[in-house]
Amino acid sequence: MRQEEIWNAEVAQSYDTPGAGMFAPEVLEPTLDRLAELADGGRALEFAIGTGRVAVPLARRGVPVTGIEMSQPMIDQLRTKADDATIPVVVGDMATARAPGTFQLVYLVYNTISNLLRQAEQVACFRNAARHLVPGGRFVVELWVPELRKLPPGQQAVVRQSEAGYIGLHTYDVLRQHVLSHHFWFDDGSTARVFRSPHRYIWPAELDLMAQLAGFELEARHADWHGAEFTAESRSHVSVYRLPPATSPM
Incomplete structure (x- = not known):
């Protein structure tokens, strides 16, 4: 079962549920608040941008957003909401595809890193995020905890x-x-x-090691986008990884 076969035209056309589910304001607004804060006035790149659930309203808040997405039907659905000038999208795999320029923030929401079915691909995804970021830039991953x-x-x-x-x-x-x-x-x-x-599930400690291999350090981990404390009972987490800032010449 390939990812291109899963995220087909039928799924893309039924994916959006405006005002409900993962599109509900109580789900989406805290996500947008946190991502806009972490972008800190810079450009953002969304891996697996899908139909633009997060990217479209984030761009409306003034954050320049670019996307990477392997499913053309999902991109086609996104294009009903925003054109290429507003949200450019590179067609490709989030573990390997390269978007032009550099970014202050790369983010990957709603468990999507688990769509990569091999550990090596997930590590490559972290390294791809690092390649896109400026020194001191951040990579945000939202992921569920294996139950x-x-x-x-x-x-x-x-x-x-x-x-x-x-x-x-x-x-x-x-x-x-x-x-x-x-x-x-x-x-x-x-x-x-x-x-x-x-999906391939990932334990938080394993995710941290993937980040370390790509040159990141864990900056923060919370149980949700509101910033609730992450505990042993948390069912998901939002983890913020950061590259080292640029060092000043002596």
Whole structure:
């Protein structure tokens, strides 16, 4: 199952849910507040920009945003909201593609680094972020914490979320650190809509080591975009990594 096959035209056309889910103001506004603060008046680069859920409103706040995205259908959906002059997008893999210029901030939201299914690709993603940043620039990663404590002995599946009209569950391959996310939407009838996507989960300590290999230091880690304390019970985290600032000549 290749990423290009997953993020196809059908998914792109149904991805946006204005005002609800991950597009809800209570989810999106704190994200925008924090990213605008970290951009600090400079340019921002979004890896896996998708349909522009974050990039479009961030650009409206005056932050110049460029994107990297491998799915042309997702870019096409983004183009219904912002043209190339407003938000330039490079077509390619976030682990290897290069956007022109340098940036104050690179960010990767909503667990997307886990779409890279090999550890080497995830390390390459950090190194690619470092290549794009000015000295002292920051790389922000939003990621969920693996929920293996919920996995009963001898079983491979965990229900992630269950509510009216929707069930989400994860099936784990703990040997390869892979998880397959299953999403089921249904109504009162006999049919359901299904979406599945593979991921490689990453522990926070492993993520920090990836950052170190790329020359970053962990500057901050919180449980959410509001800045809540990250604890052993946190289900996700927002981690801010920073490159060393430029050294002044003697």
